[in-house]
Amino acid sequence: MxxxxxxxxxxxxxxxxxxxxxxxxxxxxxxxxxxxxxxxxxxxxxxxxxxxxLSGKGTLRSFTVIHIAGTSYADDVPYIVAIVKLDEGPSICARLLDIDPLKPEEIHVGAAVTADFEEIRSPTSDETMKRLIFRPA
Ligand SMILES: [Zn+2]
Incomplete structure (x- = not known):
């Protein structure tokens, strides 16, 4: 079993x-x-x-800049949410860091990105947790 x-x-x-x-x-x-x-x-x-x-390596398939977010993420705006096509095949949605959300022209669809993890406060408790993010490769 x-x-x-x-x-x-x-x-x-x-x-x-x-x-x-x-x-x-x-x-x-x-x-x-x-x-x-x-x-x-x-x-x-x-x-x-x-x-x-998975390797965490992939390419940027699409992205958007969030300017208005729900209350849990209101303090984070503006931020970028991306869809990444991983080298192994599947696509996944996560935030894209290290790009100025007010200068989205600095990144383009097809750019190489790599997965990383950042520590955040859990939305349901006072503990911290990791979340998947991407950065330009
Ligand atoms: Zn099968």
Whole structure:
């Protein structure tokens, strides 16, 4: 039987992020990478998945500058949210740092980016947690 921590759930995905590991679920039947992770493969319907470590390297597919945010992120504006196509295939959404959000012309779609992790205050407690971010490579 599978150990709970090995299950490719969103909860375990965020535990891995907290350990500064970017992983996707991988189908053990057809090798499809599944991100966000699921417990089954959308490609072949197999229910056997495992974690696959990703390089964190990718290219900028799209981005937007957030000027008006919900109350939890109101103090962060302006900030950039990007969609990154990872070298391994899947795309993922995260913030893009080290680019001035008021000078978005300094970055362009197709630019190489790399994953990193930053410590933030948990939105649900006083503890800190890590979140995935990207920076220009
Ligand atoms: Zn599959």
């Amino acid at each position: 599978k150990v709970m921590e090995d299950e490719t759930t969103i909860k375990n995905y965020f535990k891995l992020i907290n350990d500064e590991k970017l992983c996707a679920a991988q189908c053990t039947s057809c090798n499809e990478l599944i991100l966000p992770p699921r417990l089954f493969c959308p490609n072949c319907n197999s229910k056997t998945t495992s974690w696959k470590n």
